[in-house]
Every structure is written in structure tokens, then in C-alpha cells.
Amino acid sequence: MMLLPTNLRNRVLLFSLLAFAAGTTVLAAEKNPQSVQVTIGTILVSNQNDDFDPKLKSMEKQLRVLKYRSYRLLKNDTQNVPWQGNKVFEIPGGRSLTVAPQEFQNNRIALKVRLTEREKPLLDTTVTVPNKGNFLYVGGPPHEGGNLVLSISAAAQ
């Protein structure tokens, strides 16, 4: 039987150890992300006309659940939010959305979300969204003859 030379076998074992170390490092990094990339999309929905903004194509199926005729993306804002920190996203109509990441577990991100309108709180909620996965929508605030829908997505960094 052909056997590997000792030095070659040692190299293979060393490579194995390095691969194992690199892998565990990658997995450890995945478990302890430094920040969360939060994207807030502000969408104006109304029944005034039949119009669907092409920029919303990727989430069309989900938005159509809301049964409006018109969907228009007003703003898309992405910010990196550190763990245990928070960031304020300005929403049209004098509103703001404060997002604070809480926990990262099982590839899901828990977020504390607060919607305020001129200092007055409208909504306080804690939600868990899949990492880089489906969005959560917060909707209802009236705006320009329609309603605002805020899409919230998060990706661990």
C-alpha cells in the first residue's frame, strides 16, 4: 500500500488544524456580529390610481397583501446600528423611527422599534426578524391622501 511521506502527512494535518481554526473563527464571528444593517423603506400606499413603483418589485408579492392600488417608494434609508445602540430614521410627515437591536439568536435579530410623530410616541414594538430575510411592515400613518407603510429589514454585520 502506498503511504504518504511523513512530512506530507504532517502538512495535511497542519492544514486540517488551520482549516478547523479558521472555520471556528468564522462561526464565532457569525454568532457575535458587531452591528446590524437596518434598512427602512418608506412606501406610500393609496387607492388614488393604479401604480406600482418598479423599485418595489422585490417586495411586490408581500405588499400586494395590503390590497391597495398604488404603491410608491418615497425613501429608502440604510444605516449600521451598533448592538445595544440605536439609530433614528426620519420618516416623511415629521415622523421618526428609532431602531435598537436587542438580540441575535438562531439567525434572527430582535429589534426594538419606536415610531414617533413630533415627539409623540405612536408605536412601541419589539419584533424579531430573520437575518437578511423577510421584512416586517409597519403601516397606517396617513400621508398625502394615502397611508405610509414602513418596511423594516435587518442584516447582522
Next chain:
Amino acid sequence: MNSCETDRDSIGSWLDGELSPSQSEAVQSHVATCGACAETRRQLEKIDRTLKTSLDAEAVRVDFLPFWREVQSRINRKRSPIEQLVDWGRDILTAPRVTWAIPAVIIVLIGILSLDAYLPGWKFGAARNSFAAVDSIDAHGSSVALLRENETKTTVIWLYQDEEGENDAAADESAKSGPTF
């Protein structure tokens, strides 16, 4: 051939036929002209003859049959299951393919464990809950509805206008025309 010491060292090898043709020719021509080396050659040949004579004489008296019988019996002897298992394990663990398989298996395992980071929602082939979950809601007096749609995995928190009429009429109209869950 300038060094006689070198030739004397080479004489033994020459007599045993271990030198190349050119080296043999050089040693042979030197021995033919050097008295000391010729004497060394004679002594070595004498020792060789003596050894061969003695060994031949003794070898005749040695009975090789039991030796070969023992070798044959060892070849034919059936090995115990434990010996077979030990040999099988040694073959497996020292096979070159297995040596290469160790890092390959590690890399594949790391890939499987890391896959979830690159393909969200995938977990060892089993379906995972990819819905956004609402853990708590406080609408500060306003009404909220929670929509969870299975087909598109959509989760929506919908805020309704409060009942005290703080918002303007247009807003009320739009809220009325909004979806009901």
C-alpha cells in the same frame, strides 16, 4: 589514480563487482602496477575463498526443510479476528485517501455550518420559520392590527387612527379605505 589509499579502499568494491566499468578498469590497471595493492588484492581474495569454502561446508549440514515449513505454515495460518481487525484499522487509517479526507470532511462540515449565514432560512434542510415575529406592541392608545400572511410570509403591524379624532379628515378617509385584516 594518484592516491594509493583511495585505490586500496576501492579494491574490495572492485572484487565484489560494485564499481562502474571505467572505475574497475582504473583500479585494475593500478593494481597491476602497485605491489602493495596487488598484495591487498591477494589477501582479500584469500579471505573470500576461505569464507566461501567454510560456508559451503557448513551449509551442507544445515537442514533448511523445517525453516521453510515454518515459513509456509505462517503464510497459511488463518489470522485471528482481532489481528484482522487491527490490520484493517491500520490500513484504513494509513490510507492516503483517508489522510486527504480529513481536511475535506472538516471543510465540508464548516461549509454546512456556515451555510446559514449565506442562505438565510436554510437549516440542515429543514424548514425554518422565516416570518417576522412581533414580540410586543404598544400603540399608546391607538388601535393596531397584526397581519400574518402565510403564502408570502408577510408580517404587518397596522396602526389605525385613534378614536379621539386627533388626525385630520383626509387621514380618516384614507384609514377608512385601508385594508381590513
